[in-house]
Amino acid sequence: MNPKRILIDTDPGIDDSLAILLALASPELSLEGLSVVHGNCSLEQAVINGLSILELANADHIPLSRGCELPLVQPSLLAPETHGGTGLGYAKLPKPQSKPIRQHGCDFLIEKIMSNPGEITLVAIGPLTNIALAIRQEPRIVNALKELIIMGGAIRHEGNTTALAEFNTYVDPHAAHIVYHAGIPTTLVPLDVSYQCILTKPDVDRLLQIDSLLTRFIADTTRFYMEFHDEYQGVEGCVINDPLALALTFAPELCDYQNLPVDVDISSGVSLGKTFADFYNYTKQPANMKVALGVRSRDFIELFLERMEKLARSFKDSASEGINMVKQNR
Amino acid sequence: MPSHRIIIDTDPGVDDAFTFLLALASPEIKLEALTTTQGNVTLEKATHNALSILELGRASHIPVAAGSMYPLVQPLRASAYVHGESGIGNSRLPAPQAKPVPQHAVDFLIEKGLAEPNELSIFPIGPLTNIAMAIRKEPRFAKAVKELVIMGGAIQESGNMTPQAEFNIFVDPHAAHIVFHAGIPITLIPLDVTHKCLLKREHVDRILKIHSPISRFIRDTMEVYLSASYEKGFEGSALHDPLTLATLIAPELLTLKEYYVDVDISGGVSMGKTFADVFAITKKPANMKVAMNVRGDDFVELFVQRMEALAKSIPE
Numbered sequence: 001m002n003p004k005r006i007l008i009d010t011d012p013g014i015d016d017s018l019a020i021l022l023a024l025a026s027p028e029l030s031l032e033g034l035s036v037v038h039g040n041c042s043l044e045q046a047v048i049n050g051l052s053i054l055e056l057a058n059a060d061h062i063p064l065s066r067g068c069e070l071p072l073v074q075p076s077l078l079a080p081e082t083h084g085g086t087g088l089g090y091a092k093l094p095k096p097q098s099k100p101i102r103q104h105g106c107d108f109l110i111e112k113i114m115s116n117p118g119e120i121t122l123v124a125i126g127p128l129t130n131i132a133l134a135i136r137q138e139p140r141i142v143n144a145l146k147e148l149i150i151m152g153g154a155i156r157h158e159g160n161t162t163a164l165a166e167f168n169t170y171v172d173p174h175a176a177h178i179v180y181h182a183g184i185p186t187t188l189v190p191l192d193v194s195y196q197c198i199l200t201k202p203d204v205d206r207l208l209q210i211d212s213l214l215t216r217f218i219a220d221t222t223r224f225y226m227e228f229h230d231e232y233q234g235v236e237g238c239v240i241n242d243p244l245a246l247a248l249t250f251a252p253e254l255c256d257y258q259n260l261p262v263d264v265d266i267s268s269g270v271s272l273g274k275t276f277a278d279f280y281n282y283t284k285q286p287a288n289m290k291v292a293l294g295v296r297s298r299d300f301i302e303l304f305l306e307r308m309e310k311l312a313r314s315f316k317d318s319a320s321e322g323i324n325m326v327k328q329n330r
Numbered sequence: 331m332p333s334h335r336i337i338i339d340t341d342p343g344v345d346d347a348f349t350f351l352l353a354l355a356s357p358e359i360k361l362e363a364l365t366t367t368q369g370n371v372t373l374e375k376a377t378h379n380a381l382s383i384l385e386l387g388r389a390s391h392i393p394v395a396a397g398s399m400y401p402l403v404q405p406l407r408a409s410a411y412v413h414g415e416s417g418i419g420n421s422r423l424p425a426p427q428a429k430p431v432p433q434h435a436v437d438f439l440i441e442k443g444l445a446e447p448n449e450l451s452i453f454p455i456g457p458l459t460n461i462a463m464a465i466r467k468e469p470r471f472a473k474a475v476k477e478l479v480i481m482g483g484a485i486q487e488s489g490n491m492t493p494q495a496e497f498n499i500f501v502d503p504h505a506a507h508i509v510f511h512a513g514i515p516i517t518l519i520p521l522d523v524t525h526k527c528l529l530k531r532e533h534v535d536r537i538l539k540i541h542s543p544i545s546r547f548i549r550d551t552m553e554v555y556l557s558a559s560y561e562k563g564f565e566g567s568a569l570h571d572p573l574t575l576a577t578l579i580a581p582e583l584l585t586l587k588e589y590y591v592d593v594d595i596s597g598g599v600s601m602g603k604t605f606a607d608v609f610a611i612t613k614k615p616a617n618m619k620v621a622m623n624v625r626g627d628d629f630v631e632l633f634v635q636r637m638e639a640l641a642k643s644i645p646e
């Protein structure tokens with residue numbers, strides 16, 4: 001079977017990093033590039049983090065493009081309390097040797113999608129600014145994309161940024177509005193499912209039994225994330241939103257879905273950025289996306305851990321043999 | 331040697347067309363390019379019209395870049411009622427021979443702007459979608475643009491789309507919000523002044539004494555535009571977009587005030603309303619100069635004279 005061709009639009013970001021690593025660890029996928037956006041940290045920092053993570057996984061042949069540094073309409077909002085000053089918690093990765101490609105993130109998305117119509121699955125795990133601008137600059141990408149999987153929104157679940165709004169959507173609600181109503185086949189992965197997927201301290205200890213740069217990175221980056229979840233939300237462990245969205249590209253059976261009309265409030269009141277679904281069809285609008293509302297969370301965490309263990313072992317082996325699994329997979 | 335190098339970002343549109351002709355007729359101005367957007371008409375018609383009008387003005391060497399097909403967030407709307415189905419009234423221009431450049435208007439604006447920082451002024455006379463996208467796509471764009479002269483907004487004057495909102499701003503209020511707060515030097519030409527610059531039937535008749543495709547074009551476009559204006563109780567058709575060029579060719583006609591100006595994007599009855607903080611209640615620093623008064627008859631006279639000169643230079 002040919003691997004599924006994916007692009008990730010991302011603001012790495014602790015759980016973004018884990019999603020990128022999961023993509024690299026999954027033989028079902030061919031990761032064809034990253035487009036980077038502001039969000040969890042500044043664009044500048046997110047680009048550095050994206051490059052560093054690709055280098056950590058010996059995958060610096062994968063192109064990374066710089067996208068937008070500000071939301072469309074709202075003022076900039078970053079999340080240092082959640083992801084740390086560098087965006088990667090307590091992890092310290094060496095300064096990357098590689099550089100982003102010259103093309104703008106929007107143009108990279110447009111070119112990749114338009115030159116491979118019906119082929120590309122886009123996984124959006126940050127604010128949707130790059131994707132909204134790309135849609136407005138080249139409306140034909142809407143029909144050329146195979147599928148869009150968005151980590152964002154909180155349907156029945158409370159928000160993690162305001163009482164009502166989830167971070168990625170709140171940071172650029174206008175971009176979300178553009179993307180939701182563009183007509184792309186979309187799957188939404190809201191907090192309703194991601195907040196059931198908690199990586200715990202014992203999970204990380206299990207990974208650490210393999211001594212490698214990769215497992216130590218995961219431990220360092222998630223330690224900060226766990227402290228945040230404990231201090232702000234009373235959650236023991238950390239919620240790994242973005243890897244769940246990524247996993248649905250090749251393991252959709254992890255979630256249960258409903259087709260629903262979904263909208264986002266952009267009217268600047270207390271509900272700004274609130275993502276809501278019209279379950280009872282008051283608005284008489286057709287469904288515009290598939291929303292994940294149930295998840296087999298322990299199956300997902302187990303899948304994540306197994307893939308990280310395999311990736312970590314492949315690096316241990318490759319250190320002596322001079323090859324690595326990621327490149328073999330290509 | 332013309333001292334002012336400009337790009338017009340436009341959705342032609344009758345008064346947009348007059349703006350290109352006025353720029354071509356003005357030795358003070360070097361028109362470097364047109365970038366198109368949806369607004370008065372669809373993007374496709376806007377681009378077609380832009381190319382046709384440049385050919386009418388013997389200026390088909392000037393590049394046209396096609397831009398945004400939709401407003402950023404709001405749904406698409408077009409004002410065929412005012413500008414006629416084609417956007418340029420009842421005029422029948424031949425299909426253009428020239429084609430738009432392959433580059434998207436947003437990238438064209440970014441490239442031109444960054445290549446020559448502080449050299450180019452941009453005259454957006456349609457919805458501000460292209461300019462907003464350029465600002466967000468390339469943050470250095472805002473610092474590279476010399477000035478924006480925007481036709482848009484209604485400060486004390488009533489709106490022409492809703493009781494409060496002017497068309498260009500109402501069509502893409504989010505884009506206007508981005509542009510107003512981007513830190514680019516801006517001069518705003520709102521309805522407050524454009525409604526004082528009315529082109530009347532007698533002006534059209536005067537231009538028609540010169541036999542030229544230019545005169546005929548003005549007559550044909552004005553038929554629809556004038557009757558729409560009469561229906562609203564105006565004595566002539568406002569030269570909204572051409573008035574932006576007064577900032578270069580007759581600045582003494584305009585009274586400019588520095589204000590903090592914002593636009594309502596909250597989605598209520600004031601959606602798209604442009605307002606100025608005249609009493610500095612918000613304590614925010616001014617973000618633009620706003621034309622609050624104009625010697626309208628003098629501007630219309632200047633416009634007619636320049637059209638006569640252009641018509642003479644392009645005989646039948």
